[in-house]
Amino acid sequence: MTDAMKKRMFGVAAVMLAVGVLAWLSMSDLGENLVYYWSPTELMAADNARDATVRLGGMVVPGTMKHDTERAHLSFDVTDGETTVRVESEGNPPQMFREGIGVVVEGKLDDDKVFRSEKVMVKHSNEYQKPDGEIDMEQMKKTLAEGEVLR
Amino acid sequence: MISMLGRGLVLAALFFAATGCFAGFWAGSRRNQRAWEWARNSAYGFSASMILANLAMVYALLVRDFSVSYVAEVGSTTTPLWLTIVSLWASLNGSILFWGGILGVYTALTVYSLGDRYREYTPWALHVLMGISIFFAFLVASIANPFAPIANPPLEGPGPNPLLQNHWLMAVHPPMLYLGYVGMSVPFSLICAALLAGRLEAGWMVPVRRWMLVPWMFLSIGIVLGGWWSYAVLGWGGAWAWDPVENASFHPWLTGTAFIHSAMVLQRKGKLRDWTLVLGMSTFLLTLLGTFMTRSGVFNSVHSFTQSDIGPVFLAFIAIVFVYSIVLLALRSHVLDEEARLTDARLGHRGSSLASVLSRDTAILLQNAAFGAFTFMVLLGTVYPLLAEALQDRRISVGEPYFDRFALPLGLMLVFLMGIGPSLPWGRSAPETAMKRLVPSLAVGTLFAVVALVTGYNKPMTVLALFLVGFALWGNLFEFIEPVTQRMRARKEGPGVAAIKVWGKARRRFGGHIAHYGVLCAVFGLAMSKGYRHEQELNLNTGEVAQFLDYEITFAGARDDSETHRISSVARFEVAGLGAFEPKVNTYTSGGRMAGQPIFTPAVHSTPTYDLYFSILQISQDKTNVIVRLIYEPYQVWVWFAAPIIALGTLIALLPPRSSRASSVKPAPVGEGSRS
Numbered sequence: 001m002t003d004a005m006k007k008r009m010f011g012v013a014a015v016m017l018a019v020g021v022l023a024w025l026s027m028s029d030l031g032e033n034l035v036y037y038w039s040p041t042e043l044m045a046a047d048n049a050r051d052a053t054v055r056l057g058g059m060v061v062p063g064t065m066k067h068d069t070e071r072a073h074l075s076f077d078v079t080d081g082e083t084t085v086r087v088e089s090e091g092n093p094p095q096m097f098r099e100g101i102g103v104v105v106e107g108k109l110d111d112d113k114v115f116r117s118e119k120v121m122v123k124h125s126n127e128y129q130k131p132d133g134e135i136d137m138e139q140m141k142k143t144l145a146e147g148e149v150l151r
Numbered sequence: 152m153i154s155m156l157g158r159g160l161v162l163a164a165l166f167f168a169a170t171g172c173f174a175g176f177w178a179g180s181r182r183n184q185r186a187w188e189w190a191r192n193s194a195y196g197f198s199a200s201m202i203l204a205n206l207a208m209v210y211a212l213l214v215r216d217f218s219v220s221y222v223a224e225v226g227s228t229t230t231p232l233w234l235t236i237v238s239l240w241a242s243l244n245g246s247i248l249f250w251g252g253i254l255g256v257y258t259a260l261t262v263y264s265l266g267d268r269y270r271e272y273t274p275w276a277l278h279v280l281m282g283i284s285i286f287f288a289f290l291v292a293s294i295a296n297p298f299a300p301i302a303n304p305p306l307e308g309p310g311p312n313p314l315l316q317n318h319w320l321m322a323v324h325p326p327m328l329y330l331g332y333v334g335m336s337v338p339f340s341l342i343c344a345a346l347l348a349g350r351l352e353a354g355w356m357v358p359v360r361r362w363m364l365v366p367w368m369f370l371s372i373g374i375v376l377g378g379w380w381s382y383a384v385l386g387w388g389g390a391w392a393w394d395p396v397e398n399a400s401f402h403p404w405l406t407g408t409a410f411i412h413s414a415m416v417l418q419r420k421g422k423l424r425d426w427t428l429v430l431g432m433s434t435f436l437l438t439l440l441g442t443f444m445t446r447s448g449v450f451n452s453v454h455s456f457t458q459s460d461i462g463p464v465f466l467a468f469i470a471i472v473f474v475y476s477i478v479l480l481a482l483r484s485h486v487l488d489e490e491a492r493l494t495d496a497r498l499g500h501r502g503s504s505l506a507s508v509l510s511r512d513t514a515i516l517l518q519n520a521a522f523g524a525f526t527f528m529v530l531l532g533t534v535y536p537l538l539a540e541a542l543q544d545r546r547i548s549v550g551e552p553y554f555d556r557f558a559l560p561l562g563l564m565l566v567f568l569m570g571i572g573p574s575l576p577w578g579r580s581a582p583e584t585a586m587k588r589l590v591p592s593l594a595v596g597t598l599f600a601v602v603a604l605v606t607g608y609n610k611p612m613t614v615l616a617l618f619l620v621g622f623a624l625w626g627n628l629f630e631f632i633e634p635v636t637q638r639m640r641a642r643k644e645g646p647g648v649a650a651i652k653v654w655g656k657a658r659r660r661f662g663g664h665i666a667h668y669g670v671l672c673a674v675f676g677l678a679m680s681k682g683y684r685h686e687q688e689l690n691l692n693t694g695e696v697a698q699f700l701d702y703e704i705t706f707a708g709a710r711d712d713s714e715t716h717r718i719s720s721v722a723r724f725e726v727a728g729l730g731a732f733e734p735k736v737n738t739y740t741s742g743g744r745m746a747g748q749p750i751f752t753p754a755v756h757s758t759p760t761y762d763l764y765f766s767i768l769q770i771s772q773d774k775t776n777v778i779v780r781l782i783y784e785p786y787q788v789w790v791w792f793a794a795p796i797i798a799l800g801t802l803i804a805l806l807p808p809r810s811s812r813a814s815s816v817k818p819a820p821v822g823e824g825s826r827s
Contacts, residue, residue, distance in 0.1 A: 018520075018524075022527060026527075026528050026531055026532075027531075029553055029557070030532065030535060030549060032552075032553075033549060033550040033551075033552045034547050034549060034550065035548045035549070035550045036545075036546070037547060037548065038546075069690045069778065070690065072688055072778075092688055092690070092778045093769070094769075096748070096749060
């Protein structure tokens with residue numbers, strides 16, 4: 001083996017090692033920082049529900065919203081039609097927020113089965129939402145899958 | 152009528168692209184003069200057709216010809232003039248047409264600027280560039296046809312997306328990004344030309360690097376403007392959230408920046424050749440990936456307002472370009488070796504020996520490694536959710552902490568290297584000389600850190616960032632000023648004359664230093680505004696007074712403003728000593744499916760040292776109560792300063808060197824001569 005070849009082999013080995021280390025490091029980091037898109041049913045069924053950061057998508061159940069403007073505290077129920085989860089949120093809701101609308105809340109499930117969130121996002125439907133509070137589950141699922149999130 | 156005209160022009164563009172691609176191949180492989188002229192004329196034909204097609208569309212938009220499908224999709228009789236023109240890139244089909252038009256402009260400029268020099272390469276370059284043009288002309292002619300005729304044209308269209316209507320930056324940010332994205336096809340074509348021609352002279356690296364700098368500059372501006380738009384509209388007071396679509400524009404910027412630096416090593420030393428070529432080719436591939444991400448709606452994000460079935464076709468094109476690049480590199484890069492060896496033997500040129508650790512070469516090598524790692528990490532975090540959904544049917548996203556974790560150390564390391572690289576000479580330097588060069592930089596860095604500490608900015612990361620900014624600033628400034636003072640002493644010239652003489656002689660280098668200042672501005676702005684941001688939500692009734700930091704804020708009341716195209720709820724706040732702030736929530740009457748969605752216009756008071764930012768969260772129905780988000784961010788505007796400074800530096804680097812005698816001397820081939 002000539003010197004040049006040795007040098008080259010060494011170079012290739014070094015690059016591969018660097019890429020390997022980088023991949024391993026970033027994959028483990030990635031795992032810790034994943035945010036899961038779950039429905040209330042999926043959230044309740046998940047094994048790692050307690051540790052995971054979740055973007056919980058569902059419909060705000062009409063009649064369950066309480067907004068304490070003094071303490072900037074918001075609570076409401078989110079449902080996917082099968083399972084309903086109580087959400088407690090710090091901070092004020094966005095302008096579009098109202099009952100019967102599709103929302104995404106980012107946060108974690110607490111031991112008391114209440115979902116604690118600091119970020120409430122409204123899902124925009126492609127179609128105009130019926131304002132009468134009727135839950136159209138098919139429409140909602142479509143919205144959750146395809147709609148756009150505004151911060 | 153315009154439908155037919157536009158369609159005809161697009162088909163002509165497709166025809167010219169096809170003949171140009173073929174003729175370029177013929178001219179390259181057979182060295183045929185007539186084929187070369189044919190290829191060149193076809194390229195001009197493609198440019199003219201595509202640009203005219205764009206003008207036809209702008210005309211259709213202006214006269215509101217709703218018999219053209221795209222006008223019916225985004226046009227409206229109520230939109231103001233500037234918005235009507237901007238509507239060209241309001242929606243998918245128009246933006247692909249616009250893309251084709253920019254490709255036409257780049258094609259014409261490339262062919263014109265290369266002229267009759269570099270005849271070994273230019274036919275091949277046109278072959279590849281026209282090959283790319285075939286794809287885009289095909290898109291505009293088929294699945295993304297904006298000129299489809301509408302039999303029973305409506306009298307009124309929905310109008311463009313409200314996000315576009317809401318802020319003038321949307322008239323500037325997308326074209327800048329497109330100029331960046333599309334332009335990357337030129338360096339890609341030039342690199343492929345070297346591989347196809349089987350030779351790579353240092354002389355050919357000159358146009359390759361220059362044609363990388365042009366789109367790189369636009370990409371840099373586009374990214375900064377995108378951040379500014381996010382800041383000015385989205386209401387959360389930030390510029391960057393590692394959103395997949397933001398990342399999409401960041402990938403090619405990272406590899407492009409790495410390329411600009413490694414190309415210097417290649418031109419000067421003949422080292423890092425294959426790596427540099429890979430960087431250049433990846434940059435183009437990443438712009439394609441970025442377009443796919445933004446334009447196919449694979450991500451749910453604020454940008455994905457253009458969902459369509461164009462995704463699969465684009466993905467197929469990316470795959471083709473990817474395979475083509477790899478095959479080309481695998482089959483042809485060793486030919487460059489042989490060519491280099493032969494010429495080395497002829498000229499008696501020998502590859503320079505390995506540089507010592509303390510050199511600019513090493514700094515650039517490390518910089519390239521850091522940029523490579525940076526690209527890999529961002530790409531992984533961006534693409535991972537797509538793969539997880541495609542392969543495992545899991546819907547996930549990657550949180551911001553993942554990106555912040557590596558972006559901070561890697562970014563700071565790059566600032567550090569930015570201070571070292573320009574200070575050290577090429578090749579090698581004795582440790583004493585290196586120290587002599589770096590000690591003043593360290594001193595200035597320390598000064599910055601001390602000033603930060605004394606003025607109360609004492610968070611460790613901010614202090615470290617400011618130290619590095621000072622360190623890098625001095626390294627670049629010294630290299631900028633020292634030659635001038637030397638000349639002043641040697642020639643007894645005044646500072647003005649000496650500066651013009653010195654800077655004019657090595658514009659590329661000094662332009663690079665100026666671009667570095669731009670980056671340092673952004674780093675400074677980010678470190679301060681992110682580190683010392685204060686945010687508070689206030690709930691106020693009319694007439695109520697509240698305190699935010701040192702500011703006394705009165706909610707003076709809210710009202711509705713009605714304009715032809717929108718209704719705005721305006722809240723008025725009076726801040727003692729600063730005057731009135733009027734953040735708005737706008738609802739647009741036009742804009743298709745996005746009409747009726749609230750879009751924000753925060754009120755921002757910008758000064759060189761701080762921004763005060765008001766964004767409405769909620770206004771009650773009776774307008775007596777408002778929830779407002781207040782943000783204080785020190786030195787935020789410095790981030791935006793980066794764009795014009797980087798652009799200025801790049802333009803100076805792009806000016807042709809004053810003495811063009813160099814072009815008449817045939818430069819030595821690039822390649823590792825010592826390889827055996």
